Amino acid sequence: MNTLFDKIWDAHVVQHVDGGPDQLYVDRLYCHEVTSPQAFDGLRARSLRPLRPERIFCMPDHNTPTHDQDKPIADSVSKAQVDALSRNAAEFGLTHFGMMDPRNGIIHVVGPERGLSLPGMTIVCGDSHTSTHGAMGAVAFGIGTSEVEMVLASQCILQPKPRTMRIRIEGTPGPCVTAKDLALYLMQQLTTSGATGYFVEYAGSAVRGLSMEGRLTLCNLSIEMGARGGMVAPDEVTFAYLKDKEYAPKGADWDRALAFWRTLHSGDDAVFDKEYCFDAADIAPMITYGTNPGMGMPVDGAIPPEASPKALQYMDFQPGERLLGKPVDYVFLGACTNGRIEDFRGFAALVKGRRKAAGVTAWLVPGSWEVYRQIVAEGIDQILAGAGFELRQPGCSACLAMNDDKIPSGKYCVSTSNRNFEGRQGPGARTLLASPLVAAAAAVTGVITDPRTL
Amino acid sequence: MKRKLDIIESTCVPLPLENVDTDQIIPARFLKSTTRDERFFGENLFRDWRYRADGTPEPSFVLNDPRFGGEILLAGRNFGSGSSREHAAWALAGYGFKAVISSFFADIHKNNELNSFVLPVVVSEDFLAELFATVQADPATRVRIDVEAQTVTSLTTGRCEHFELNAYKKYCLLNALDDIDYLVLQQDKIESFEKSRQHAL
Numbered sequence: 119m120n121t122l123f124d125k126i127w128d129a130h131v132v133q134h135v136d137g138g139p140d141q142l143y144v145d146r147l148y149c150h151e152v153t154s155p156q157a158f159d160g161l162r163a164r165s166l167r168p169l170r171p172e173r174i175f176c177m178p179d180h181n182t183p184t185h186d187q188d189k190p191i192a193d194s195v196s197k198a199q200v201d202a203l204s205r206n207a208a209e210f211g212l213t214h215f216g217m218m219d220p221r222n223g224i225i226h227v228v229g230p231e232r233g234l235s236l237p238g239m240t241i242v243c244g245d246s247h248t249s250t251h252g253a254m255g256a257v258a259f260g261i262g263t264s265e266v267e268m269v270l271a272s273q274c275i276l277q278p279k280p281r282t283m284r285i286r287i288e289g290t291p292g293p294c295v296t297a298k299d300l301a302l303y304l305m306q307q308l309t310t311s312g313a314t315g316y317f318v319e320y321a322g323s324a325v326r327g328l329s330m331e332g333r334l335t336l337c338n339l340s341i342e343m344g345a346r347g348g349m350v351a352p353d354e355v356t357f358a359y360l361k362d363k364e365y366a367p368k369g370a371d372w373d374r375a376l377a378f379w380r381t382l383h384s385g386d387d388a389v390f391d392k393e394y395c396f397d398a399a400d401i402a403p404m405i406t407y408g409t410n411p412g413m414g415m416p417v418d419g420a421i422p423p424e425a426s427p428k429a430l431q432y433m434d435f436q437p438g439e440r441l442l443g444k445p446v447d448y449v450f451l452g453a454c455t456n457g458r459i460e461d462f463r464g465f466a467a468l469v470k471g472r473r474k475a476a477g478v479t480a481w482l483v484p485g486s487w488e489v490y491r492q493i494v495a496e497g498i499d500q501i502l503a504g505a506g507f508e509l510r511q512p513g514c515s516a517c518l519a520m521n522d523d524k525i526p527s528g529k530y531c532v533s534t535s536n537r538n539f540e541g542r543q544g545p546g547a548r549t550l551l552a553s554p555l556v557a558a559a560a561a562v563t564g565v566i567t568d569p570r571t572l
Numbered sequence: 573m574k575r576k577l578d579i580i581e582s583t584c585v586p587l588p589l590e591n592v593d594t595d596q597i598i599p600a601r602f603l604k605s606t607t608r609d610e611r612f613f614g615e616n617l618f619r620d621w622r623y624r625a626d627g628t629p630e631p632s633f634v635l636n637d638p639r640f641g642g643e644i645l646l647a648g649r650n651f652g653s654g655s656s657r658e659h660a661a662w663a664l665a666g667y668g669f670k671a672v673i674s675s676f677f678a679d680i681h682k683n684n685e686l687n688s689f690v691l692p693v694v695v696s697e698d699f700l701a702e703l704f705a706t707v708q709a710d711p712a713t714r715v716r717i718d719v720e721a722q723t724v725t726s727l728t729t730g731r732c733e734h735f736e737l738n739a740y741k742k743y744c745l746l747n748a749l750d751d752i753d754y755l756v757l758q759q760d761k762i763e764s765f766e767k768s769r770q771h772a773l
Contacts, residue, residue: 129771132762136740138739138740139738139741141761152603152604153658155607156606156607156608156658159606159607159608160752164752169762181604198606202606238771238773244658245655246656246680261656262656262661262687263684264684264687264751265683267752268755271755271756272752272756272758272759272762274758276754276755277683311650314650341680342654344650344679346679375773378771410591410593410653428589518595518655519600519601520600527625537654539595539654540595540596541595541620542595542600545620
């Protein structure tokens with residue numbers, strides 16, 4: 119009651135369906151190439167057109183190669199899917215940021231950085247990490263392809279209203295503790311189903327203290343606790359980030375929007391269905407040892423004795439084992455979780471003056487061309503090159519290995535992405551989720567290393 | 573695909589694992605198809621558990637166990653966590669499943685099953701454990717799901733539980749209607765909502 123989530127949700131209810139879900143109006147639909155083609159086919163089969171094409175933005179990101187994007191995609195199946203999105207967008211009059219468009223990148227990086235995801239909005243996409251956009255102070259959640267078709271056809275979605283949860287993190291995080299570590303800690307505490315059925319509002323001084331990039335990382339990982347979405351009330355950090363963004367309101371519209379956005383916060387009397395409070399001082403740089411994102415621990419910790427035997431067998435780890443000093447084969451910096459400028463700044467600051475370890479293959483993939491340009495403008499590319507790292511072109515890349523960036527079977531990858539499921543980064547690949555700083559420490563030492571000791 | 577679901581009575585395939593994520597149900601490399609060919613997705617259901625790297629069936633996986641078969645999948649708690657890919661629900665439908673019984677489903681996947689006309693049935697942990705035990709002891713055990721009555725019954729033990737299903741969605745399943753059929757009829761309400769909004773973004 120009177121939570122930020124309730125305020126936004128309730129303001130978008132077109133009607134309560136008799137004996138059923140809410141019909142919710144959607145302000146923004148994003149489409150990528152993987153989960154949309156069947157929805158567009160469905161429209162054609164029903165002879166429908168998108169009801170509000172101006173609210174819909176399309177871009178390929180999952181299949182895009184991270185090199186030679188100016189050339190045709192070599193994998194013909196990937197190419198067919200990327201081409202289908204381009205054709206569908208043209209046929210139905212939707213805005214499309216295609217490959218090599220300077221605005222292209224991972225949807226969950228592009229939406230906020232172009233000012234398309236705004237406070238107070240409802241935002242959906244056929245992608246579970248749509249929760250990311252909640253960091254802007256929006257109700258944003260992932261949906262299936264049938265639901266994409268619903269929104270295309272009616273700009274609405276039928277959804278049961280989730281319950282509300284507030285997670286407060288108070289205090290100041292210690293050295294090398296990033297938004298990613300806060301999220302991995304929450305998942306370890308709550309498990310991967312601990313927030314299922316809930317929509318989470320993150321609050322508390324440690325959350326307030328996060329940059330916009332950090333908040334996007336935190337909200338991105340809400341789904342990994344099972345939550346429909348996560349959000350942070352908009353504040354001066356949000357407004358400063360949005361000011362002058364391409365699609366953000368301008369002039370008098372900006373002033374009006376700002377006045378509205380300042381009302382978007384939970385009331386002092388807000389009642390949540392569930393509340394948690396954590397102390398930031400308890401949180402260390404984290405790493406996962408298992409096959410779901412809830413199987414995490416401090417990077418200098420030991421695998422719990424009760425850890426899932428199936429997970430440990432897949433990872434070839436033992437209960438009670440410490441991971442510090444374990445050799446690493448691959449390092450992946452990027453994804454909608456950690457592919458933003460702040461992540462590259464952090465990684466670069468740690469590898470500056472050091473060299474990439476000989477045995478490590480490192481893939482550094484900016485989340486968008488905008489991030490890529492920022493990296494170059496700040497000279498970060500030179501720092502990375504000086505340390506033996508090469509910058510790739512933007513896309514989802516090794517997070518789910520739908521392009522060529524696959525981790526070979528049995529190899530260990532310290533990855534800044536969001537999922538360590540079996541085979542996620544390629545059949546047989548072994549993923550250790552961590553922050554850009556833990557990834558950087560592994561990249562320059564060749565072994566799992568606590569970044570606080572470098 | 574839209575189909576009428578009213579009575580599902582079948583033997584069950586037991587998969588007593590918890591936190592089965594949608595990357596396991598259908599790995600990402602099979603998501604490149606641009607068509608909704610449920611048979612293709614069904615052939616690759618649980619691909620990396622079902623087949624070895626060389627393409628031969630993994631005999632220890634339940635879908636390759638000739639003792640088990642049927643239209644109902646029994647799954648451990650938190651089934652369908654992770655990615656929002658509806659292809660996971662299409663794969664279940666394409667393989668021939670009409671219902672999944674578990675004690676807990678991940679939200680997005682649960683909606684995807686309903687929208688793909690695969691019925692997610694939530695039962696108590698206790699009943700789920702009993703179903704696993706009876707099906708494993710006797711693979712011929714039959715389970716009956718009655719959508720209208722919202723009941724699931726073990727025909728071996730006679731135990732019956734009520735399951736949740738909202739009245740709207742029940743109507744859809746019983747009549748092979750989907751949400752898009754409903755929403756396109758609501759255009760007047762959508763337009764009047766747009767006109768009356770205080771803060772249109």
